Amino acid sequence: MNKTVNQKAWFLVLPVLILVGFSAVIPLMTVVNYSVQDTFGNNVFFWAGLDWFRDMLESERMWNALGRQLVFSGIILAIEVPLGIFVALNMPKKGFWASFCLVLMSLPLLIPWNVVGTIWQIFGRVDIGLLGYTLAKLGISYNYTQDFIAAWATVIVMDVWHWTSLVALLAYAGLQSIPDAYYQAAKIDQASRWKVFRFIELPKMAGVLMIAILLRFMDSFMIYTEPFVVTGGGPGNATTFLSIDLVKMALGQFDLGPAAAFSLMYFLVILLISWVFYTVMTNLDKREGR
Amino acid sequence: MTDATTSAPGAASIPGDVSAAEPRAQSRRRFRPSGSVVVMTLYLVFLMLPIYWLINMSLKTNTEILGAFSLWPRDLTFANYVKILTDPSWYMGYVNSIIYVTLNTVISIAVALPAAYAFSRYSFMGDKHLFFWLLTNRMAPPAVFALPFFQLYSSVGLFDTHIAVALAHTLFNVPLAVWILEGFMRGVPREIDETAYLDGYSFPKFFVKIFMPLVASGVGVAAFFCFMFSWVELLLSRTLTSVDAKPIAATMTRTVSASGLDWGVLAAAGVLTIVPGALVIWFVRNYIAKGFALGRV
CATH class of the missing domain: 1.10.3720.10 (MetI-like)
Known part of the structure; x- marks a missing residue:
């Protein structure tokens, strides 16, 4: 990195600073404000200290939502990452068919999230949806609005459908950067397919895969719209993830204090993961010598 | 799922098309090309099916959607689009x-x-x-x-x-x-x-x-x-x-x-x-x- 030191560069960053400051810092301060106060209505607030945080830490509801969230993120990572790598390895390398696959694979990524929910809500319906209808014909009892397993399966398959392409695209970009000479060398050494993957492709993909895993973890950690549209968080609370629970609390019940405390703790987790992400990114940049 | 996959219209035409890309894949001899084509076809069909289903439904009348179950619109209508655009x-x-x-x-x-x-x-x-x-x-x-x-x-x-x-x-x-x-x-x-x-x-x-x-x-x-x-x-x-x-x-x-x-x-x-x-x-x-x-x- 041979960047010139220039403090005047601050002026170039200033617009971003003001704009994001307006749309991030002010709202966040509101949240902090609510998290330490209580109210009986009429906009009269009084100091509540760390009570809300204590409440939230003891609240079974939040821990349950967090537990469900972690299980969900864990499952989708366990499916999407290997599947994405597998798809990337099987993609055409160049030419029209490579572009063709890229475009079709990107399509689910560009669909508004509530439409993704709607698509799967329809697709899984036993009366009018292809998936639900087929399963029903096969004699499998499937009802995502009432059955716990079916609801989870639907939400997970939906997420796999929606986001596996992201992992695949990143892995593919990593694969593209491997020079042909590596494969030729492996061929001369008569390396097996597995060894080519293990010692050439995987190390070369490691950086992008790390990005893919972090992005998927982050985005699944704040998933809201898709499961909300499909299951509404149900049956019961079975698919009420962190964001769904938070919106329920903040906008539905207007429990400002607990919701704010919840938000801040949520945000701390995000901050931690962002830091890991940032470290990975900067290391990756350094390794590429940019 | 697989049952639905094979019955989708249009799915059958893809494998033949993709095999046109074989020479390029062979030049590197890393995979059996047919395997890759099958994997990609299955994956793309999995991605496209729900979207196809949405398009399919958008071209049907409500009576057809709720009445007979069909893989493609029997009674093709653009009324739904007309309604939105007017x-x-x-x-x-x-x-x-x-x-x-x-x-x-x-x-x-x-x-x-x-x-x-x-x-x-x-x-x-x-x-x-x-x-x-x-x-x-x-x-x-x-x-x-x-x-x-x-x-x-x-x-x-x-x-x-x-x-x-x-x-x-x-x-x-x-x-x-x-x-x-x-x-x-x-x-x-x-x-x-x-x-x-x-x-x-x-x-x-x-x-x-x-x-x-x-x-x-x-x-x-x-x-x-x-x-x-x-x-x-x-x-x-x-x-x-x-x-x-x-x-x-x-x-x-x-x-x-x-x-x-x-x-x-x-x-x-x-x-x-x-x-x-x-x-x-x-x-x-x-x-x-x-x-x-x-x-x-």
């Missing part, structure tokens, strides 16, 4: 979405350009912290911001305006644009800047006349991603609007009427939201991984 309460949803998404893209790119240049060229006090702070905003859950945004924009009288949604979406789009643009800009050699300054260009003139054309593809990709992420977001746009700036995504919830759910119109509305992304994806296909990875890769 009823203002429907198509205004699209207009509103497009207005705030465009506003957001313009604002995001405009403020991100100089900032990305600064990050890619200079080191200054607190640059790394600032860059990291931007990232945390891209990662911030909209759910955390929904309520404070609602109060903030209500208190300044911007509730239910396009600009409110556009500004709210800058929360994650400005960081995204800065990261993507920075990724592209660092690929431009610094010698170009220095030569331009020696030639007597002022900074604004250099930036617009020389530098912008060099990172044009980056600007295009960043704009595409700003557009996209603003387009797909629902939670904030729904929270910040009620009537005048209501996005199409929120309009879609009103298909529930006294006579039950209007599935055909709902499906048609869904299909129409996919169209903008589908139209431009071809142009950014080679950068899409870079865009999703925030300008890295």
Whole structure:
């Protein structure tokens, strides 16, 4: 990195600073404000200290939502990452068919999230949806609005459908950067397919895969719209993830204090993961010598 | 699932087409080409089936949707699309979405350009912290911001305006644009800047006349991603609007009427939201991984 030191560069960053400051810092301060106060209505607030945080830490509801969230993120990572790598390895390398696959694979990524929910809500319906209808014909009892397993399966398959392409695209970009000479060398050494993957492709993909895993973890950690549209968080609370629970609390019940405390703790987790992400990114940049 | 897969119309034609790509795959002799083709076909069919189903439903009448189960529309109708495109309460949803998404893209790119240049060229006090702070905003859950945004924009009288949604979406789009643009800009050699300054260009003139054309593809990709992420977001746009700036995504919830759910119109509305992304994806296909990875890769 041979960047010139220039403090005047601050002026170039200033617009971003003001704009994001307006749309991030002010709202966040509101949240902090609510998290330490209580109210009986009429906009009269009084100091509540760390009570809300204590409440939230003891609240079974939040821990349950967090537990469900972690299980969900864990499952989708366990499916999407290997599947994405597998798809990337099987993609055409160049030419029209490579572009063709890229475009079709990107399509689910560009669909508004509530439409993704709607698509799967329809697709899984036993009366009018292809998936639900087929399963029903096969004699499998499937009802995502009432059955716990079916609801989870639907939400997970939906997420796999929606986001596996992201992992695949990143892995593919990593694969593209491997020079042909590596494969030729492996061929001369008569390396097996597995060894080519293990010692050439995987190390070369490691950086992008790390990005893919972090992005998927982050985005699944704040998933809201898709499961909300499909299951509404149900049956019961079975698919009420962190964001769904938070919106329920903040906008539905207007429990400002607990919701704010919840938000801040949520945000701390995000901050931690962002830091890991940032470290990975900067290391990756350094390794590429940019 | 597999049962459904094989019965989908159009699925049968894909394997034959893809095998045309075999010679290229063989040149490297890393896989049996047929295996790859099968995997890709299965995966693409899995991706396309739900979308196909939506399109299929959008072309049916409600009686057909609820009556006979069919894999393709027997009774082809465009009435659902006609309804959306002629009823203002429907198509205004699209207009509103497009207005705030465009506003957001313009604002995001405009403020991100100089900032990305600064990050890619200079080191200054607190640059790394600032860059990291931007990232945390891209990662911030909209759910955390929904309520404070609602109060903030209500208190300044911007509730239910396009600009409110556009500004709210800058929360994650400005960081995204800065990261993507920075990724592209660092690929431009610094010698170009220095030569331009020696030639007597002022900074604004250099930036617009020389530098912008060099990172044009980056600007295009960043704009595409700003557009996209603003387009797909629902939670904030729904929270910040009620009537005048209501996005199409929120309009879609009103298909529930006294006579039950209007599935055909709902499906048609869904299909129409996919169209903008589908139209431009071809142009950014080679950068899409870079865009999703925030300008890295």
